[in-house]
Amino acid sequence: MPSRKRIEVLGPGCTRCKETFRVVRHVVEEGGLDVELVKDESIERMMALGLMATPGLAIDGKVVLSGRIPKAEEVRQLLGVA
Amino acid sequence: MTTLASAATGTWRPTQRRSLALAAVTLVAAAILYTQLQRFAAFLTYDLAGLTRGSRLGSAAEFFLFEVPKVLLLLTGVVFVVGVLRTFFTPERARHLLAGRREASGNVLAAVFGIATPFCSCSAVPLFIGFVTAGVPLGVTFSFLISAPMVNEVALVLLFGLFGWRVAALYLGTGLAIAVVAGWIIGRLKLERHVEPWVWKIQAGGGGPETRKTWRDRLADGRAAVREIVGKVWLYVVLGIAVGAGIHGYVPTNFMASFMGRAAWWAVPLAVLLGIPMYSNAAGIIPVVQALLGKGAALGTVLAFMMSVIALSLPEVIILRKVLRPALIATFVAVVGGGILLVGYLFNAVM
Numbered sequence: 001m002p003s004r005k006r007i008e009v010l011g012p013g014c015t016r017c018k019e020t021f022r023v024v025r026h027v028v029e030e031g032g033l034d035v036e037l038v039k040d041e042s043i044e045r046m047m048a049l050g051l052m053a054t055p056g057l058a059i060d061g062k063v064v065l066s067g068r069i070p071k072a073e074e075v076r077q078l079l080g081v082a
Numbered sequence: 083m084t085t086l087a088s089a090a091t092g093t094w095r096p097t098q099r100r101s102l103a104l105a106a107v108t109l110v111a112a113a114i115l116y117t118q119l120q121r122f123a124a125f126l127t128y129d130l131a132g133l134t135r136g137s138r139l140g141s142a143a144e145f146f147l148f149e150v151p152k153v154l155l156l157l158t159g160v161v162f163v164v165g166v167l168r169t170f171f172t173p174e175r176a177r178h179l180l181a182g183r184r185e186a187s188g189n190v191l192a193a194v195f196g197i198a199t200p201f202c203s204c205s206a207v208p209l210f211i212g213f214v215t216a217g218v219p220l221g222v223t224f225s226f227l228i229s230a231p232m233v234n235e236v237a238l239v240l241l242f243g244l245f246g247w248r249v250a251a252l253y254l255g256t257g258l259a260i261a262v263v264a265g266w267i268i269g270r271l272k273l274e275r276h277v278e279p280w281v282w283k284i285q286a287g288g289g290g291p292e293t294r295k296t297w298r299d300r301l302a303d304g305r306a307a308v309r310e311i312v313g314k315v316w317l318y319v320v321l322g323i324a325v326g327a328g329i330h331g332y333v334p335t336n337f338m339a340s341f342m343g344r345a346a347w348w349a350v351p352l353a354v355l356l357g358i359p360m361y362s363n364a365a366g367i368i369p370v371v372q373a374l375l376g377k378g379a380a381l382g383t384v385l386a387f388m389m390s391v392i393a394l395s396l397p398e399v400i401i402l403r404k405v406l407r408p409a410l411i412a413t414f415v416a417v418v419g420g421g422i423l424l425v426g427y428l429f430n431a432v433m
Contacts, residue, residue: 044284068306
């Protein structure tokens with residue numbers, strides 16, 4: 001394993017964003033993943049990533065999902081959990 | 083993402099065809115069921131429960147038993163179809179199409195995209211910045227921002243189900259018109275200096291991936307939209323219809339005419355003012371309003387109220403304050419509010 005992945009959940013704190021964070025955290029905890037999970041509510045970070053629809057999910061500074069609440073299965077796939 | 087897409091086309095083909103067929107069969111079955119609801123409600127009310135035809139309780143019960151399944155069925159169907167259609171639109175695509183557009187044609191295009199693009203009010207700020215920094219004119223950006231919440235699919239369904247297609251079409255048409263004209267006016271006013279200065283300095287990043295979606299993904303998105311939206315509003319709809327049923331059976335005809343009728347000039351502005359602090363309760367309010375309308379409230383007043391509830395919401399204004407100076411916020415509220423007032427008076431005059 002190279003370095004720890006940095007996973008960011010982006011959103012200004014609406015219910016959909018909280019739900020997204022919950023889903024991602026669930027996947028991380030369930031898989032016992034050694035990752036850095038953060039929830040960023042700042043507009044500046046969203047803009048730096050070029051995110052236009054929240055909630056968003058970024059892995060190592062790259063947006064992989066935006067504008068909807070992902071399903072756990074999808075997050076597992078994005079994080080490379082079998 | 084590419085591996086995901088190729089895996090999809092390789093192994094999911096039969097499942098994909100099956101889920102498309104399943105969706106089609108479900109829609110047809112729902113449509114047939116929909117045509118039988120009136121008869122079913124009458125059967126439940128008068129034959130099974132034995133209520134007297136024409137009695138107050140009977141007419142309230144029949145109203146409730148007919149409207150609840152009707153509206154929920156319609157809502158589920160439309161939210162699903164819209165959810166699927168929306169997978170074809172993304173904010174990134176809208177931005178790409180709108181960047182560098184001239185005004186007028188840009189405003190119209192933006193208003194149409196505003197309806198079709200999935201959007202939640204908490205996305206207003208990142209979307210605003212994403213558009214403006216990519217060279218979408220300010221007025222065009224506003225057309226998008228106004229039409230997105232203004233023409234709301236839940237409201238459209240409820241209007242169609244409870245008032246008929248004419249009112250639904252009027253709502254859609256005038257909502258679009260307000261978005262186009264209000265955006266155009268804001269563009270003409272040259273208010274760029276009232277955008278918070280830091281916005282212009284942002285170097286927006288590349289954004290999300292352009293995911294290739296299969297039909298299976300699109301249908302799944304449609305189902306997710308149903309779970310998310312119908313799951314959130316169904317209770318309001320049922321409660322709203324229950325109140326509406328009470329009004330339907332018990333409030334005397336023309337009771338509302340005195341204070342929500344077209345004769346009262348102040349009814350429209352009052353309706354708009356009342357609507358601003360309210361947010362996302364349209365689902366529960368429309369059935370109530372429909373019953374009020376039957377008792378003599380004027381359609382224009384009712385439409386103005388609804389549009390104000392949906393398009394001018396306090397939470398959104400607070401969110402937008404992060405990027406807009408008060409002068410521009412005030413202009414936004416005034417222009418949109420003025421447009422809604424005009425629609426209210428127009429409908430009271432012609433209908």
